[in-house]
Amino acid sequence: MKNLYKIIAVSGGILISVMVFAQQRFPRPDFESGYQVPSPTAPEPRSASIEIIDVILLFAALSLVTWFVLKKRSRKGILYTTLFSMIYFGFYRNGCICAIGAIQNVTLALFDPGYAISFTALAFFVLPLLFALFVGRVFCGGVCPLGAIQELVILKPISIPVGLQKALSLIPYIYLGLAVLYAATKTDFIICRYDPFVGIFRMDAPYHMLILGGSFILLGLFIARPYCRFLCPYSVLLNWMSSSSWKHLSITPAECIDCKLCENSCPVDAINKPVSEPVSSSRDVRRFLLLVVLVPFWVLIGGYIGSKAHIYLSRANHTIQLAEMLITNPEVRNDPENLDVQAFLTSGKTLDELINEAELIRENFNTGGWWTGGFLGLAFGLILTGKTLFRNRKDYTPDKGNCVSCGRCMTYCPVGTPGYEMLIKKEIESDN
Amino acid sequence: MEKENKTKGQKRREFIQKSTRYSLLIGLGGLTGLVLPKTRTGDWVWQIDPFLCTQCGRCADECVLTPSAVKCVHAYDLCGYCDLCGGYFKPGVTDLHTGAENQLCPTSAIQRSFIEEPFFEFTITEDLCIGCGKCVKGCSSFGNGSLHLQIRHDRCLNCNQCSIARNCPSDAIKRVPAKQPYNIKGDFTKS
Numbered sequence: 001m002k003n004l005y006k007i008i009a010v011s012g013g014i015l016i017s018v019m020v021f022a023q024q025r026f027p028r029p030d031f032e033s034g035y036q037v038p039s040p041t042a043p044e045p046r047s048a049s050i051e052i053i054d055v056i057l058l059f060a061a062l063s064l065v066t067w068f069v070l071k072k073r074s075r076k077g078i079l080y081t082t083l084f085s086m087i088y089f090g091f092y093r094n095g096c097i098c099a100i101g102a103i104q105n106v107t108l109a110l111f112d113p114g115y116a117i118s119f120t121a122l123a124f125f126v127l128p129l130l131f132a133l134f135v136g137r138v139f140c141g142g143v144c145p146l147g148a149i150q151e152l153v154i155l156k157p158i159s160i161p162v163g164l165q166k167a168l169s170l171i172p173y174i175y176l177g178l179a180v181l182y183a184a185t186k187t188d189f190i191i192c193r194y195d196p197f198v199g200i201f202r203m204d205a206p207y208h209m210l211i212l213g214g215s216f217i218l219l220g221l222f223i224a225r226p227y228c229r230f231l232c233p234y235s236v237l238l239n240w241m242s243s244s245s246w247k248h249l250s251i252t253p254a255e256c257i258d259c260k261l262c263e264n265s266c267p268v269d270a271i272n273k274p275v276s277e278p279v280s281s282s283r284d285v286r287r288f289l290l291l292v293v294l295v296p297f298w299v300l301i302g303g304y305i306g307s308k309a310h311i312y313l314s315r316a317n318h319t320i321q322l323a324e325m326l327i328t329n330p331e332v333r334n335d336p337e338n339l340d341v342q343a344f345l346t347s348g349k350t351l352d353e354l355i356n357e358a359e360l361i362r363e364n365f366n367t368g369g370w371w372t373g374g375f376l377g378l379a380f381g382l383i384l385t386g387k388t389l390f391r392n393r394k395d396y397t398p399d400k401g402n403c404v405s406c407g408r409c410m411t412y413c414p415v416g417t418p419g420y421e422m423l424i425k426k427e428i429e430s431d432n
Numbered sequence: 433m434e435k436e437n438k439t440k441g442q443k444r445r446e447f448i449q450k451s452t453r454y455s456l457l458i459g460l461g462g463l464t465g466l467v468l469p470k471t472r473t474g475d476w477v478w479q480i481d482p483f484l485c486t487q488c489g490r491c492a493d494e495c496v497l498t499p500s501a502v503k504c505v506h507a508y509d510l511c512g513y514c515d516l517c518g519g520y521f522k523p524g525v526t527d528l529h530t531g532a533e534n535q536l537c538p539t540s541a542i543q544r545s546f547i548e549e550p551f552f553e554f555t556i557t558e559d560l561c562i563g564c565g566k567c568v569k570g571c572s573s574f575g576n577g578s579l580h581l582q583i584r585h586d587r588c589l590n591c592n593q594c595s596i597a598r599n600c601p602s603d604a605i606k607r608v609p610a611k612q613p614y615n616i617k618g619d620f621t622k623s
Contacts, residue, residue: 024576026512033548037508042614043586045477094589101592106463109470115607116472121592126464133456189593202589204498241460244452318598339488343601346486 054093055123058143061085062131065142065405069249070135075407081142082151090145095201099124099139100146100234101192103176104183111184128234132241136248140228140238141405146197150225151406153217157224157267165269166383168230173379176233177372178313185364187317191233224267228404236379243401251409253416256395263396265412270402274393284388291385298381299374306373307366314365323358326351476607478594482580482617484604487565487572491581494599495563501587502563502596504541504556507618510578513551518574519567520544520554536570538562558584580617 028037061081068077089095097105102125109117128139140147160168175191182188192198196213199205205213219226228235242248251262251271262271314320322340325332332341344354398409414420438446480491480502491502516528520542525534530544541560545553556579563581571579583605597605608615 024510024512025574026514026576028509028511029513029551031548031551035547035551035553039509040505040507040616042616043584045475045585045588045590045610045613047610051475096589096591098592105592106467109467116470116476117467118475119471120475122464122467122471126460129460133453133460188598192591192593193595193598199496202496204496241456244449244456246453339486339490340601343486343488347602 051118051120054089054097055120055127057088058124058127061143062127062138065138066131066135068142069138069405069407070247073253073407073410075411078142078405078407079151082148085143086145086148086152089143090149090197090201095145095195095198096192097121097124098145098195099128100144100232101189101195103234103237104179104189104191107180107183108186112186129237129241132238132245134246136242136245136400136403136405137238138405140235141407144228145201146195146232147225147228147404149197149200149217150220150227153220154224154267155221158222159264159269160223162269165229166387170376170380170383171230172233172236173376175231176236177375179233181313181365181368181372182316185314185317185361185368187314187361196227225404229268229402239401242403245400248400249398249403249405249407249410251396251398252413253410255415256397257415258395259414260396261414262409262412265409266398266403267406267408268402268404270399270404271409272391272393272397272399274395275390276392288385288388291381291388295378295381295385298377298384300377302377302380303370303374306369306371306376308369309373310362310365310369313369314362317358317361317365319354319361320358323351323354326354472609475590475610477583477585477590477610477613478588478597478605479583479608479613479615480581481604481606481615482582484602485565485568485581486602486604487569487581488601489564489566490599490601491596492562492564494596496589496591496595497587499561500563500596501583501589502581503558503561503584503587504563504565504567504579505582505584505614505616506554506556507578507580507616508553509618510576511554512576512578513547513553514575515550515552517544517552517554517571519571519579521570523570523574536566538564538566542567554579578617582614582616585613 031037061084065078065081068074068081089098097120102121105117105121106125108115109122128143131138141151142148179189179191182190194209194212196209196216199209200213200217216227258274263273265271315324318340322344326341326344332338333345336342492500495501516525520536521528521534522536528534532540535542539560539562541557541562543555543557545555547553565581568579568581571577594605
């Protein structure tokens with residue numbers, strides 16, 4: 001009989017509503033057997049004090065690499081730090097939080113008044129840039145777990161033609177622009193979503209991301225650090241900082257003797273060879289000036305294209321997707337399989353409210369499109385202008401913007417080694 | 433001595449480098465200054481608001497972990513300890529035995545144990561639970577709604593961008609302060 005009553009009660013429950021959270025349909029029983037009602041367990045997340053350890057370790061690793069690069073000049077030391085970073089920040093901490101992804105947290109903190117960024121994320125964003133401004137990209141060479149996993153698989157790097165390098169170096173700007181746009185419009189964190197290595201660190205990833213990560217590693221056997229050079233959005237910022245850094249890794253400990261031994265040592269093509277400045281003709285100057293004058297036009301053209309593309313760009317946003325779907329296909333309302341539509345219908349929001357919300361977001365995308373496009377236009381114009389600049393160089397020097405401070409070239413330099421000293425001694429003796 | 437040997441071009445280049453360096457430093461400092469008032473000590477974690485959750489089932493599939501870090505949590509305080517549990521049995525079951533064909537849970541993660549006539553306790557075996565929310569749907573439709581989905585922080589990797597939050601159709605997954613990492617029904621009321 002008891003069961004029958006319950007079945008009646010249950011069917012009543014179905015009739016009332018499936019979606020309404022009716023609480024205490026059945027009163028809490030009074031137990032006679034002395035049974036104690038347990039309370040649900042709540043395992044604590046990683047405590048905040050351990051998050052501070054991440055920041056301390058980041059700072060320590062950056063300082064250590066700086067010491068290895070500038071004072072100790074030890075490639076081995078850099079390599080061991082890289083290995084440690086890959087194990088700790090990569091495999092142990094599962095590649096999160098990382099400096100690259102922190103770009104989006106900082107952006108979101110700037111644009112979303114309701115979002116409070118954690119101190120860890122801000123520190124991960126600022127510290128590597130600060131170090132780059134003072135001593136070059138030591139973060140890339142020794143601390144970044146994504147850099148580390150690529151560093152360790154470099155097998156036989158091939159050199160990439162300068163023109164192609166310049167062209168490909170525009171991709172990180174596009175990636176950065178889009179990442180900031182999508183983070184600012186609260187749409188998505190694309191850097192995290194398309195991080196090819198995080199799946200490897202987690203040892204768990206969707207199939208397509210595993211394929212992507214695998215292909216980057218395979219590509220990395222022959223094209224050193226493909227993600228760092230041609231994709232990483234953070235590399236854009238690091239490049240700016242490092243280009244005018246206060247100090248930087250130097251290939252030789254003393255005077256460069258132009259022995260050419262280091263010429264092919266750099267896997268990322270970041271060694272500038274000695275060139276003597278060609279006598280600049282008035283044509284060169286005119287070309288340079290023309291390109292400088294053109295820069296504002298690139299900015300305008302980029303901004304225009306960006307604003308024209310804003311409708312396509314905005315389709316990544318969940319609200320806009322939903323609103324578009326409900327407007328173009330009103331019959332999806334009856335599709336029980338369409339979870340997004342069903343969730344919207346049960347949320348109690350009206351279609352007009354949704355459309356208003358979507359229109360606001362699209363307006364943000366329009367503004368964001370102008371900014372992103374303008375930024376890309378500026379980057380394009382400056383890269384183009386930069387190509388016409390010549391620098392007089394006597395010695396082999398690292399390209400401060402692109403050098404990732406891996407320290408390989410230092411081991412190639414003979415200056416200061418015992419063999420070199422002996423050779424010099426012999427030369428002096430034979431001269432005498 | 434060395435300074436005097438520098439050509440005009442070198443001096444100019446140095447000046448440009450120095451001024452770029454300082455402007456970059458100021459820029460970085462400015463950005464940090466803008467963001468710094470918004471920082472909070474302590475971290476954020478992701479959590480499900482059980483009152484917004486529609487038990488769509490995506491939590492089971494979209495989490496970067498397999499099986500998902502989302503598990504069913506039982507707020508015993510709210511439970512009616514029913515014999516015929518809407519979260520445990522498939523709808524329409526009349527013969528209340530614990531055979532697999534009767535169970536709503538696809539992985540048999542709910543344990544049903546007898547307390548006293550006519551009450552039964554239901555416990556979730558977290559290692560088996562995949563966070564599909566089928567039992568939650570059953571419990572909130574037919575029962576008290578004491579079963580609900582929560583992100584378990586002993587498993588959650590706390591990704592910068594939560595994959596299930598992005599795919600949640602009802603925006604039920606939000607960042608919450610790490611000091612109050614759960615929205616467990618019972619000690620958490622709809623505000």
